[in-house]
Amino acid sequence: MSVKERRPPFYLGIDLGGTNVKSGVVDDDGRSLSSVSLETHASRGPEAGVATLAEAGREAVEASGLSWGEIAGVGLGTPGTMDIPAGMLLEPPNLPGWDHFPVRDRLAEVLRARTILQNDANAAAYGEYWAGAGRGVRSLVLFTMGTGIGGGIVEDGRIIEGRNSHGGECGHIIIQMENGRQCGCGGYGHLEAYASATALVKRAIEALEQSDESTALRRHLAAGTLTARSINEASLANDPLAARLMRETAHYLAVGAVCVMHTINPDLVLFGGGMSNAGPEFIDLIREGVKRMAFPLPASHTKIDYATLGGDAGYIGAAGCARMAFGADSGG
Amino acid sequence: MSVKERRPPFYLGIDLGGTNVKSGVVDDDGRSLSSVSLETHASRGPEAGVATLAEAGREAVEASGLSWGEIAGVGLGTPGTMDIPAGMLLEPPNLPGWDHFPVRDRLAEVLRARTILQNDANAAAYGEYWAGAGRGVRSLVLFTMGTGIGGGIVEDGRIIEGRNSHGGECGHIIIQMENGRQCGCGGYGHLEAYASATALVKRAIEALEQSDESTALRRHLAAGTLTARSINEASLANDPLAARLMRETAHYLAVGAVCVMHTINPDLVLFGGGMSNAGPEFIDLIREGVKRMAFPLPASHTKIDYATLGGDAGYIGAAGCARMAFGADSGG
The missing domain is CATH 3.30.420.40 (ATPase, nucleotide binding domain)
Incomplete structure (x- = not known):
């Protein structure tokens, strides 16, 4: 994809699964500019996990050819249970030891970027709505x-x-x-x-x-x-x-x-x-x-x-949620 | 209720059932100022039905002590099936002969008032949300x-x-x-x-x-x-x-x-x-x-x-839907 076809602003989506972290940079039309996958190693606990989330995000930005200054916001999708407005994990069955962890704010601190949290399946649904079978x-x-x-x-x-x-x-x-x-x-x-x-x-x-x-x-x-x-x-x-x-x-x-x-x-x-x-x-x-x-x-x-988005739905949708939260139309 | 307690604007709600038409004037806080019930006589067909709806509405306005000029809009709840945005009944099982009848626009013509249509059960849910157990x-x-x-x-x-x-x-x-x-x-x-x-x-x-x-x-x-x-x-x-x-x-x-x-x-x-x-x-x-x-x-x-609103939920909620559609905050 040529640089001309990319439509700013750009958003970083990160999809945290029990096995893998997927991440990618997505443009304002929901097109993925990069896609990265790392192992989660969930059992190493939440702080190591945040480092992995951040690493996946950085690699995705690097692979997109954009600079961090061009990223308008970060969307993170995680498996439940959680308190979405508070940005907190509660007792996620697939992330043992991550209980009551303020994952959104910790990731925002590490990445120094405004970040929103969404349930991973909700994010995938939003991804399909925005950029997939539901366009x-x-x-x-x-x-x-x-x-x-x-x-x-x-x-x-x-x-x-x-x-x-x-x-x-x-x-x-x-x-x-x-x-x-x-x-x-x-x-x-x-x-x-x-x-x-x-x-x-x-x-x-x-x-x-x-x-x-x-x-x-x-x-x-x-x-x-x-x-x-x-x-x-x-x-x-x-x-x-x-x-x-x-x-x-x-x-x-x-x-x-x-x-x-x-x-x-x-x-x-x-x-x-x-x-x-x-x-x-x-x-x-x-x-x-x-x-x-x-x-x-x-x-x-x-x-x-x-x-239609397959395994990319989660990070694309998470990026879409960041667009809703931080985009030009959001008042954010 | 004294006139002082009534909070304008006021809305007229009408709830069309297979047996009875209930109608009332409702203030901006969801308080009912009047309540009227007439027999539907559904079998007489839709034009006679509209006359009954209009009569129930007029009686409710009269009973409220307000003038028509003080009514900011009319909400009508009816049993399904229907096309809500089009204001049309489709094939309502409890209203034989009313198939594909543009009930919203006919009632608006007869009452000379802007009118919206809503499903009766949706209206009741909105009534409870606005003014009943769901406040x-x-x-x-x-x-x-x-x-x-x-x-x-x-x-x-x-x-x-x-x-x-x-x-x-x-x-x-x-x-x-x-x-x-x-x-x-x-x-x-x-x-x-x-x-x-x-x-x-x-x-x-x-x-x-x-x-x-x-x-x-x-x-x-x-x-x-x-x-x-x-x-x-x-x-x-x-x-x-x-x-x-x-x-x-x-x-x-x-x-x-x-x-x-x-x-x-x-x-x-x-x-x-x-x-x-x-x-x-x-x-x-x-x-x-x-x-x-x-x-x-x-x-x-x-x-x-x-x-908690009992049989009044339908017309109160229909009035609330008119408020959503035509009220100060609606842009309508």
């Missing part, structure tokens, strides 16, 4: 499927953060209140307990235990390669058990989509995370479920699609 | 329990209307995706199919058919007095079956509350409609369910309560 819509809900199911809601251009920074925890709506599966969070009947990548593998193992059916999945289980990806590939190769598991997963996700369509009624429902590589058959199954279960108007008007 | 909160979700379960969401002072005016249809989230009860709307497993007043009576009849248990409910069934109210009264009088039915209803409503707490994460979840007279035991059961099922932070911070 041009007014509102969207993002479900991100991985170990768990994260979520974020953008409504009329604003993130629904919620009273306790628990807005958009869409993986933890209850879709099966009687005899529901137990969720990773301890609750019962949550969407995540049915439709996350982890839940898909668990349901596959249960199905294998309950039948003698010949299936590629049994070989994957024996070989230690039974994953959401290998189940999807087996489904695409017409393995009957794998196909049934993927159909059921799509149905569960459609139930989740209908629930947000009947509350938020967004323009767009996006599915991101690992499953966003599952291909057109899978998203079509979700769409069919939505058409079958939603009210006629949202069923025909709500777009259902995959997210 | 001072930033966000709330209202569930109204009657024949069905309506809902409305106010987030940061704004109603979530949604892409197809289907925001806040909280009675139609899916809480039981497998073997779910059929809802009045035709869908399966919706909250409304479990926890509306209608569903409560239906569940009572099923329980009576399935056992020989001695219960006051059997006498109510025989006498034609089996209603949500009589079931609640029997529960308060320690009838075991009635108590179990009320406990289950509270559990279902708690599931609904948890779902909105894990998506919107509002300050306050309100329960209105007929069931808001069920007494402190019932709301306590809902609170216990929420504490058991919600994430710790929203479980301890979200207020769960009854709505």
